[in-house]
Amino acid sequence: MSTLDVAVRYILSLGAPVMMPIIITLLGVALKQGFARSFRAGLTVGVGFIAIGLVVGLLIDVVGPKAMAFAQVLGLKLDVLDVGWPMGAAVSFATPIAAALIPTILALNVVMLVVKATRTVDVDLWNYWHFIYTGAVVHAATGSFALGVLAACITAVVIFKLADWTAPAVEHHFGLAGISLPHTETVNWAPLMYALEKVQRKLFGIRTGSGEAAKIRKSLGVLGEPILMGAILGLLIGALGAAPMWRAGQYGLLVKEMLTLAVTMSAVLVVLPKVVAILMEGLIPISEGAREYLQKRFPGHDMLIGLDAAVVIGHPMNMAVALLCVPIALLLAFVLPGNRMLPFGDLAALPFYILWGVAAARGHLARGLFNSVVIVALILLIGTSLAPLTTELARAAGFHPKGVGAAADYQQWSGVALGSHVVPWIVLQIFRPGTRVVGLLAALGFAGVWWWVRNDIRNEFKVEIAAAEAARREALGVEASAAQTQEAPKTETESETEATG
Numbered sequence: 001m002s003t004l005d006v007a008v009r010y011i012l013s014l015g016a017p018v019m020m021p022i023i024i025t026l027l028g029v030a031l032k033q034g035f036a037r038s039f040r041a042g043l044t045v046g047v048g049f050i051a052i053g054l055v056v057g058l059l060i061d062v063v064g065p066k067a068m069a070f071a072q073v074l075g076l077k078l079d080v081l082d083v084g085w086p087m088g089a090a091v092s093f094a095t096p097i098a099a100a101l102i103p104t105i106l107a108l109n110v111v112m113l114v115v116k117a118t119r120t121v122d123v124d125l126w127n128y129w130h131f132i133y134t135g136a137v138v139h140a141a142t143g144s145f146a147l148g149v150l151a152a153c154i155t156a157v158v159i160f161k162l163a164d165w166t167a168p169a170v171e172h173h174f175g176l177a178g179i180s181l182p183h184t185e186t187v188n189w190a191p192l193m194y195a196l197e198k199v200q201r202k203l204f205g206i207r208t209g210s211g212e213a214a215k216i217r218k219s220l221g222v223l224g225e226p227i228l229m230g231a232i233l234g235l236l237i238g239a240l241g242a243a244p245m246w247r248a249g250q251y252g253l254l255v256k257e258m259l260t261l262a263v264t265m266s267a268v269l270v271v272l273p274k275v276v277a278i279l280m281e282g283l284i285p286i287s288e289g290a291r292e293y294l295q296k297r298f299p300g301h302d303m304l305i306g307l308d309a310a311v312v313i314g315h316p317m318n319m320a321v322a323l324l325c326v327p328i329a330l331l332l333a334f335v336l337p338g339n340r341m342l343p344f345g346d347l348a349a350l351p352f353y354i355l356w357g358v359a360a361a362r363g364h365l366a367r368g369l370f371n372s373v374v375i376v377a378l379i380l381l382i383g384t385s386l387a388p389l390t391t392e393l394a395r396a397a398g399f400h401p402k403g404v405g406a407a408a409d410y411q412q413w414s415g416v417a418l419g420s421h422v423v424p425w426i427v428l429q430i431f432r433p434g435t436r437v438v439g440l441l442a443a444l445g446f447a448g449v450w451w452w453v454r455n456d457i458r459n460e461f462k463v464e465i466a467a468a469e470a471a472r473r474e475a476l477g478v479e480a481s482a483a484q485t486q487e488a489p490k491t492e493t494e495s496e497t498e499a500t501g
Contacts, residue, residue: 017053021046023123024282044282051275052310055268062264062348078333080387084345085185085417087394092129094397095136097148104149105131105156113303118160119167120180122306130184131156134424137389141432151427155184158423160306162187165450166356167304168457172464173359174312180304181312185420186352191450192422193360193371198453200367227266233323234258234265269319313351317363321372322351329376329416339380341387346416353379353420362460375420383419387412389428422446 021042028038092098105128112118122128134155139148163182171177181187238258313319329343329350346353350372357371391412426446429439458465 017046017049019125020049020123023125027121027123041282044278046282048275048278048282049310051278055271055275058264058268062261078340078342079411080341080384080414081412082341082344082346082383082415083413084415085349087345087413088133088390088415088418089126089129091390091393091397092132092136095132095139095393097135097139097145097152098132100145100149101132101135101152102128104153108153108156109160112157112160117157118164119302119304120160120163120182120306121303122160122163122182124182124306124308127183127308130159130421130424133418133421134427136393137386137424137428138431140389140392141428147431151424151431155423155427159184159187162190163306164304165454166190166457168461168465169359170312171468172461173362174315176311177468178304179311180306181309182306183309183352184423185417186309186355188422189353189375189420190356190360191446191453193356193375194453194456195449196357196371196374197360197367198456200370227270230266230269230319231262233320234262237261237265237323237326265323269314269316275314309352309355313355315355315358315363317365317368318355318358319351321358321365321368322354324369325350325354325372325376328373329380332373332377333380336377336380339384340412341380341383341414341419343380343416349417350376353416378422379416379419381419382422382425383414383416386418386421386425386428387414390414390418 021039024042024045025035025038028041029035033041102125105122106125109118109120109122113121131152135148135152138151139145142148159182163180166187167180170179170181235258238261313322326347329347333339333341333343354368354372354375357375358368361367361371391414394413423446426439426442429435429442432439
């Protein structure tokens with residue numbers, strides 16, 4: 001194993017909560033924000049990631065067993081097991097191509113920034129595993145290391161451009177200015193979801209309006225509040241997995257389980273936005289400082305800090321729709337033609353994968369749920385399609401699923417997270433012998449859909465974008481005026497006054 005390989009694996013083994021503080025600190029120092037301010041910001045970001053991990057971990061611990069109990073009630077017997085996104089990350093970083101791709105993608109991002117091909121500075125190194133996974137499956141399918149690297153780079157370019165395109169929604173729907181989300185398994189759904197939303201609006205005469213989520217919560221009254229919404233969804237999920245207790249006559253235990261899950265879901269929906277706010281407390285000063293510095297040094301370069309989609313999943317309507325999708329995903333697994341994957345490991349992480357379905361609907365519950373069901377159906381089919389290559393990579397890396405039953409019970413392994421990799425799946429079909437026509441048609445379809453909705457996000461937020469740009473110009477004008485006042489040459493009268501004084 002080379003020195004580079006050892007170094008890359010060690011850095012990645014630190015995990016996002018340790019990597020991100022180091023990256024943010026170094027980035028802040030490089031952008032002249034001062035070590036003390038940069039270090040504090042980086043440490044705050046690390047604390048935020050730890051807190052998000054705790055809340056998401058709680059969600060996984062309570063939702064996972066209930067979902068599996070519901071799967072058993074349905075009698076689902078499928079031969080591809082969803083073992084969760086950790087397998088995808090672990091297998092990707094364990095492949096021979098990983099050490100070469102980390103510096104390659106970093107260099108590609110820098111080059112794109114310099115030539116103004118992207119505005120996104122992707123500091124989320126942990127999620128480079130999405131790009132590595134693309135390279136790994138193409139390498140496995142073709143036997144070509146070079147094609148694997150090329151496939152990963154193509155995926156990265158598309159994802160950086162998607163992150164730029166969706167940035168106005170990140171700022172004005174999710175409320176995070178200066179941030180983009182180059183998170184492959186989430187942002188690659190955005191063109192498809194905005195196209196689906198466009199079709200719905202044309203068919204049903206729906207008018208785009210701001211603050212739809214707030215209007216829905218207001219119309220629902222107290223039931224629209226996150227704390228009560230969480231309790232209702234917790235009772236629903238608890239009831240779905242309660243059939244064994246009903247049959248055993250364990251009514252006291254049943255009530256206890258449902259009430260515990262109700263309070264837990266309430267806690268998740270209330271606490272998650274608050275812990276995301278901790279992360280943003282550290283990130284926003286660095287983001288704003290970096291933007292000011294880069295605008296002075298590189299006029300016209302308006303940079304965005306690229307982050308994990310974890311910073312936006314706490315949106316109340318997003319969480320509500322995701323929890324409703326848990327039983328729907330299991331039902332779809334049972335009835336969807338062509339599906340062989342049993343969703344399990346990533347069911348509790350559905351808030352990540354469906355977030356652009358809800359965002360495209362501006363938080364509208366019914367339309368967001370419809371969009372998300374389409375996402376889940378496609379995830380199951382893509383996850384099934386990727387299972388053979390993923391299983392091959394996992395076994396080569398010595399990976400064995402834990403905590404989900406005997407590995408021998410399932411012929412292949414995949415995941416909901418892997419099924420969310422739309423762009424990597426398309427790239428794989430293009431490079432793999434025998435599926436190139438399918439891949440090219442899929443790529444043309446994806447590009448055509450994206451072209452069709454290319455102006456929709458900016459048009460949707462045109463009022464907010466105009467106001468934000470005016471505020472930024474005013475702020476820059478005030479700073480420029482203050483700088484000119486400080487540097488203005490003294491008049492003769494002022495000089496004489498100083499001399500006599």
